């Protein structure tokens with residue numbers, strides 16, 4: 001595992017950083033679960049909040065609902081992910097009260113489409129039940145500007 005890590009690192013980023021929790025240059029090992037997620041907040045120092053959604057089947061209604069996972073992850077200096085970025089996160093030992101994941105790489109930059117899609121999901125959650133398609137369409141259009 002450790003070998004694999006160092007090999008990946010060499011290709012990923014050569015600039016050294018002084019972050020001791022950095023999965024590339026620091027002493028923290030990565031192990032366990034990994035996810036690809038969108039950064040929804042980069043307001044904290046060296047920490048980002050990431051989120052991703054999945055479809056959850058509700059047997060009673062024979063339909064899917066959208067469920068979202070929201071996790072804080074360490075954001076190393078050498079990666080410096082910004083809000084809207086698509087990143088890969090991997091589990092680590094607990095780094096603080098709420099952090100037990102770290103960003104290992106940027107998969108993609110923030111694109112308008114992804115943002116729009118993400119907002120659309122949130123919006124459809126909010127308007128669910130009140131139910132007129134017409135209204136949702138109208139809202140989506142006004143957001144496009």
Ligand SMILES: [Zn+2]
Nearest residue numbers: 017022025078
């Ligand atoms: Zn680093």
